[in-house]
Amino acid sequence: MDYAVEAEGITKVYKNKVALYDFSLKIKKGQIFGLLGPNGAGKSTFIRILSGLEKADSGTLKMMGTKAGSQTRKKIGVAPQDDSVYPLLTCRENLKYFGSLYGVRGKKAEETALSLLEQLGLGEKKDVQAGFLSGGMRKRLNLACALMHSPQIIILDEPTTGLDPATRIKMWDTVRTIVKETNATLLLTTHYMEEAEALCQQIAFVNAGQNVALGTPDELKGKIGREILKITTIPGGPDKLIQILGKLKGIESVKPADHGVVVDGGSIASRLPEISKHLEKHGQTVVEMSLSRPSLEDVFLTITGSKLREVGTIGPDK
Ligand SMILES: Nc1ncnc2c1ncn2[C@@H]1O[C@H](COP(=O)(O)OP(=O)(O)OP(=O)(O)O)[C@@H](O)[C@H]1O
Ligand SMILES: [Mg+2]
Known part of the structure; x- marks a missing residue:
């Protein structure tokens, strides 16, 4: 049993x-998995x-x-996209309420609630009504509510939408820590590509109700091209550089560029120190190395012909 989620x-x-059409997805246990789509x-x-x-009209689902x-x-x-917390209840009361839905009660509920509030930076707000929290704080409380019963699969629908950049990055750290500490599997949706890259081991692109691409961030980027490395050196000279770098294993092409060369050779990012040493x-002497990646x-x-933040223009909508 290697999979936390198997949808077919x-x-x-x-x-x-048609909201979903023949949508299939497998998420390995312990993975952080991202759904990206407009x-x-x-x-x-x-x-x-x-x-x-909701009930699917057809298909099978195992967890x-x-x-x-x-x-x-x-x-x-x-933790749903629209926060599920109750504005009139305090943070602590919200957590205890959500815990009680899953049978977490009494001392255990009290301890878990306080520990989650501390972990999510809401310790000082424990007795404040959720309605008086800032948007970012409410998002964190929403996350805490999903964690009260130590779930094996954590599902976060846009956990960082509306958060300021610094809070978003803190949220990533928190999420990573929670997944590590609890050995849980995490599924999240996001519109932020840097978030998906920073957090997710696997990403599925969703467009017009279908899973249109799947892979690690690097695999997905590998689908449309390679990394291109621009190098400028002293004393330099494109001919000389072509001669030097052309002999390096795994380099597929070295072409002259403005003040140096452009190197193409697959996953070149990991080889920067080696290339620099060789030069x-x-x-x-390397003056500049700049890597551009898709x-x-x-x-x-x-893949889709549409931008991530636009409504999909192909598929079942038409
Ligand atoms: N209860 C509903 N009744 C009718 N249509 C619905 C309902 N829920 C969702 N839809 C439609 O199904 C489609 C998919 O919606 P969904 O909320 O799953 O998109 P999403 O990928 O989560 O988008 P977002 O990034 O905006 O959150 C949309 O066209 C939406 O209008
Ligand atoms: Mg949504």
Whole structure:
């Protein structure tokens, strides 16, 4: 049983809108997995189906090796896109309430609530009503609510939307720590490519209700091209550099550029120190090395013909 989530051929139709169409996805246990896609792609629909709030029209779904149902629901903790916290309850009361839904009560609930509030930087706000928190604080409380029963699968629908950049990065650290400490599997959705890159081991691109690409961030970027490395050296000279670098194993092409050369050779990022050393050995001092890589946004655009933040223009919508 290696997979935390196994979804096969999921289709969900609302009235005359196909939200998910033959959607399949497998998430390995212990992984941080990201769903990326434009507004209306079907990400939250998939999450609602995982959490049991919606029923798929067809397809099969297993979680931790068991067919999805009341048993699997206890194993997952969901922080929905629209925060589910109760504004009139304090942070502590919110957490205890969500814990009680999963049978976490009494002393255990009190301890877990206080420890989560500390971990998420809300210790000082424990007795403040959720309605009086800032947007970013409410997002963190929403996350804490999903964690009260130590779920094996944590599902976060846009956990950092609306957070300021510094808080977002703190949130990444917190999420990483929680996953590590609890050995949980994490599924998150996001519109931020840098977030997906920083956090996720696997990413699925969702567009118009379908899973259109899957891979590690590097694999996805590898789909549309390679890294290009620009090098400028002293004393330099394109001919000399072509001669020196052309002999290096794994370098596919070295072409003259403005003040140096452009090198192409697959995954070149990891070889920067080696290339630099090789140049020094041949009497060239590196003045500049700049690596350009295709972004996830470029990949998404190439695959779907639409931008990540636009509504998908192909597929079941038409
Ligand atoms: N309860 C519903 N009734 C009717 N249509 C719905 C319902 N829920 C979702 N949809 C439609 O299904 C499609 C997918 O919506 P979903 O919320 O899953 O998108 P999303 O990928 O989460 O988008 P976002 O990035 O904006 O959160 C949209 O066209 C949406 O309007
Ligand atoms: Mg959504």
